[in-house]
Amino acid sequence: MLTDPQGTILALFLAFCRMGGCIMVMPGFGSARIPMQIRLFTAVAVSMAILPVLWDSIYPKVSGPGSVYVALIFTESLIGVVYGLIARLYTLSLQFAGTVLTMSIGFTAPGGHDVIEDTNDNQMINLLTLSGLLMLFMMDFHHVVFKALVDSYTATPVGGIIDSQKMLITLTDTLRASTMIMLRLASPFLIYGLMFNVAVGLVNKLAPQIPVYFISTPFLLVGGIFLLYLSIAALIRQYVDGFMPIFTSF
Template sequence: MSDPALSLLLDQGRDGLWAAALVFLRVGTLATLLPVFGEQLVPMRVRLAAALGFAAVLLPMLAPLMATLPAGAGARLAQGGAEIVAGLALGLMLRLFVVALQVAGTMAAQSTSLAQLTGGTATDPAPAIGQVLILGGLALAALSGLHLRAAEYMLLSYEILPPGRFPDPAALAEAGLAQVARIFGLGFVLAAPFLIAALVYNLTLGVINRAMPQLMVAFIGAPAITGGALLLLWLSAPLLLPIWRAALWGFMEAPFGAGP
């Protein structure tokens, strides 16, 4: 093989490796924050394998786009930093949907006196209702094809945030604030049945206490609110978790523009 041919082969190999590295920098960062795949309960090797798998799936479709990026050591260093920032921003947007389940579980537990049922045995300290909602939501998402939606979301991200360029800080901050507001609204919607039940319970308890001051309503009300909360969780979870999944799917189909 002649020297020019060898040089051309080496250049093509180097460009291909750099394209794969750029894809992995964004996809790998995003995958570490992805619901289900980025959970702390998932072993690090599994998370790394998932990130490599996503990068391998997307690389053939993104290689022509990566080939248009300018070469040079300084330019490539900036491109790598931009891809990490883009993956981090896009991953955090998705990670907030898990926070929505945590917020809903905390609100539900605080309103129904179940906040300290399991103590701090979970990886992330959360009430029992929150853990049930989180595990149920993640299981529902995984069974509904989260890996396919995630691959589409990663591919769509290159249209929203072009490769090799740092996102606009002002636009990113505005999108982040809107997403935080959306997540807390979603958490309140998911916890609404428990908040309404707690309101009715406390009003009823107050009326009974005024009508019969000698009756120890606390001894009667505590088991009632605990049993009622568990029954309400059993009845409402199959209805609430699809709402959360629909909000997650909506955001992944139209990032920064979907509502809860």
């Protein structure tokens, strides 16, 4: 490896393109709250760690013309971004579940700064997304992603033909599967909100002179928070358990 310093640097940069593209969009590592330098050094460290393992797959491809190497930079970055997006779309879907949950229980607090991304979300969505991401890190989901990236050199070798249609199908299937899981997690709160509002509507029909809406809102919110207190552990656990089947199926 040390007999060709130029080839070693070029091979390291190709490995960095795939790993760095994944880390750029991967949840946790690609967060807006993480300084850019830390993300860069993490991608470089991971690339240097896997380069000796994948030396025979990467190094022979760097000896081609410059135009071929530029094309390899683009394709390697695209592959890494797709693998990172699969994990990121799944984690972003928890924000969708949190939005459905808060709307169902009438939690309409003004949004604050997101603890993960540079966006505005209310406190309950922040609690759910941060808890879900911490549990994923505790279950070493990033090891699964990095292992899938190493295995991707067998499925899609350096310089191989990229099937863009397969990539789009993978991302859409991830969105579909993630949406179904999140709707299943939020379904108790949807049912609770529906039943509560139907009951309030019946009471309003029986006594239209009473401002039932203003009276019922605190009860809707308290009941929803109590339901979340009882179910948040199972919700986060099922969310974490759903990551592996989705990520490893593609």
